Amino acid sequence: MLSIKDLHATVDGKEILKGINLEVNPGEIHAIMGPNGSGKSTLASVLAGRDNYEVTSGSVTYRDQDLLDMEPEIRAREGVFLAFQYPVEIPGVTNVYLLKAAINAVLKHRGEEELDAMSFLKLIKQKAALVEMKQEFLYRSVNGGFSGGEKKRNEILQMALLEPHLSILDETDSGLDIDALKIVAHGVNALRNDQRSMILVTHYQRLLDYIVPDYVHVLAGGVIIRSGDKSLALELEEKGYGWIESQADAA
Amino acid sequence: MTSTEKELTSLVQREYKEGFVTDIDADTLPPGLNEDVIRVISAKKDEPEFLLQWRLEAYRRWLEMKTPEWAHLHYAPIDLQDISYYSAPKQKQLLDSLDEVDPRLLETYEKLGIPVDEQKVLAGVKVAVDAVFDSVSVVTTFKKTLSEAGVIFCPLSEAVKDYPELVKQYLGSIVPASDNYYSALNSAVFSEGSFVYIPKGVRCPMELSTYFRINAMNTGQFERTLIVADEDSYVSYLEGCTAPMRDENQLHAAVVELVAMKGAEIKYSTVQNWYPGDEDGKGGIYNFVTKRGACKGEGSKISWTQVETGSAITWKYPSVLLEGDDSIGEFYSVALTNNCQQADTGTKMVHIGKNSKSTIISKGISAGRGQNSYRGLVKVLKGAENARNYSQCDSLLMGDKCGAHTFPYMEIKNPTAVVEHEATTSRIGEDQLFYCRQRGMSEEDAVSMIVNGFCKEVFKELPMEFAVEAQKLLGISLEGSVG
C-alpha cells in the first residue's frame, strides 16, 4: 500500500523529517505517537502533498505509484485521505456542497458515473447516521462555527463518504469527549477491511482501545525511534517518551 | 508571492472573449465637444426642439463643473476633446425586420450570445432585447408581444418622437442634468438607450434587456435609460455590456433613471463586463455611471442587482429615493477587481417616507493589484418615521497586492430609525485551498466554489438566465444544486 523510504523533508529551509522509513500493507492500521513538534503532522502533510513542504531526499510509493510525483488532488482521488488536525472553515460554502464535489471528483477520476443530487443525498444521510451527525450540519457552511469535536466528526464523515484506500488521521481523537470518541472509532472500524489501511496519529493510548492497531511507532526528532505492537502504546502511557528517547540517543 | 497566490491570480485572469472588433462602416463624428457637436447629434436623431434645448442647457452647466475627485480611484484624466461623441453603423433607418439589419451586426450579437432573433431564446427563457451598438439601437425584439400588453419598450430616440410627453415628464426628473459632472455630460451628448413604460396594473410578460456594445475606436458611450413603472405594475430589466480590447481608455458615462409609482416594483439587474484593460493596466473602459431610482408611491419597490466584473475604472452608486411610505429599496452587488482594475461602488438609500426599508448587500472581490472600495450612504430624513436599513459589506482578498476599502456613511435625522451595518474581510487562504484539494477538487474548482459561496446572496437575486452568465463571468460553477 505505502512504502516510505529514508524520507527527508524541510519546511522553510528547516529540516523536520530526517529519514523516515515505514511500510504499510493493505488492511493494516499503524499508530504514530511522539512528542509535540516531533514531525507527525509534517509527515501527514508531506504525504498529502501540501505546498511549502519540500522533500529533499527519499521516496514514497503508494499502490505502485510514485506518490510524491502527484498533485494533491490526484493523491486524494487515488484514495489518500487526510483527516486534518485543524480542519479549516470555509464560509459561504455549504458542507453538503463540498461533500458532493469531493465524491464526484473521486468517481469521475475512476471513470465512474457521478452522483446526481438525489442519490447523493441518500448516501450522505446514511453516512451522517453512521457518525451520528445531525443533518443540520450538512447544510451549515464547511466547519463554520463547528465545535472542535464537531469538526473532527465532520472529517470522519468525509472519510466514510469517500472510502479511501489509505486514511491518515492526524489527532482525530484530540478534543473529543468520550461518547464522540466511541462514535468516531465506530466510524473508522466500519470502514476497516483487509484492503484499506490507516495511519493514526495520536497522543493517547485510549483511542487504541477502540481502534486496535497492528503496529505502534514512536516518532521523535524527525525519525521513527521505536516500533512495536499495541503494548508499546501502553508502555508509553506509563513511562512517557523520555526513556526511549534516551535509549535512542544512547544507541 | 507564493506559488499558490500566483496560481490564484492566474485563475481569475480569464481571457476577455468579448474583445473582438466588428469591421463595419460607421458614420462617426470627428473628435471634440462643443455646442455644434450637440446640435449635430440632435439633428442626426431628428429630435424635437425641447430636447435640443435641454441638451444645450446641460452642456452649459457641465462647462462650469469639475471632475469629482473624492473617490478612491487613481487614473490618468481623459481628454474629452479627443473623443468622438457619435458613431453609428451605416444602415437604412427605421428597420422593420431583422432581414434589413447588416449581417455583420447580427453576427456580432450572435458571437456575444445575445438573442436578437426572436426565435432564439436565452437559457430557455424569452427575453425582449434592445441591442445598442455604439450610438444607436440596432434592433429591439418582441415589440409586438409587449405592445399587446400595453408595455412600451423601445430605443430612447424613438420614444422621444413617439411618446414625447412621457419623455418630457420624466427625463432628468430623477437624475437632473446638474446632478454631477458625468450626468451633465451625459445629458448634453447622450446618444442612445432604452425607454420602458409599464402601464397601471400590468405585470410585464417577459424580462426586458438592453445590451450595450462599444465597437468604434476613440468614441465614448453615453447611453441613457429611463424606466417608468406605473401604479401596481412590475418589470424586471437586465442590462449587459461589452467592448473590444483596445490599448487606449474609452469613456462610458451612462445615466439610468427609474420611477416606481404606488405599489409598483422595478427589478434592475446589471452584468457589467466592459473591457477591463490588460494585466498591466493598459486600456480598458472608464465606467462613470449615475443610476438612481425613486420609489414615488406608497409600497413601491426598487431593487438594484449588479455584478461588476469589467472596466478599468468603475464609479457607480445605484441609489434609491424612498419617497413613498412603506417603500423598499434594495442593493445587491458583486464587484470583482483584478490586475490593475479599480472599483469605487456602492449605493445611496435616502429614507423619506414612513416605514421605508432598505437592504444593502455588497460583496467585493479583489485579486492581483485590484482595488475595491465600497462607498455607501444611508440617509434618514426627519419625517421618515420607523425607517429600517440593514447593510452588509464583505470583502474577499486573493493574494497580498490587492486592496479592499469600506466607506459607510450615515445621516440619521429621525430617532426611530434602526440602522445596522456589518462588515467582514476575508482572504482565500492557502489552507482552505489545500483542504479542498485534499478532498479531490482542483484548485480552480476550489477557488470557484469559495468565490461562489461568497457571492451566493447576490447571485440568488439575479434572474436565472443572468445568474448563469454571472457565474460564467466569475469563472465559477453554481452552488446550490444540492440542498
Ligand SMILES: Nc1ncnc2c1ncn2[C@@H]1O[C@H](COP(=O)(O)OP(=O)(O)OP(=O)(O)O)[C@@H](O)[C@H]1O
Ligand atoms: N513553517 C515552519 N517553519 C519552521 N518550522 C516549522 C514550520 N512548520 C512547522 N515547523 C516545525 O516543525 C516541527 C514539527 O511540527 P509538526 O506539526 O509536524 O509536529 P507534530 O509532531 O505534529 O506536533 P503535535 O503533536 O504538537 O501536533 C515543529 O517544531 C514545528 O515548529
Ligand SMILES: [Mg+2]
Ligand atoms: Mg501535529
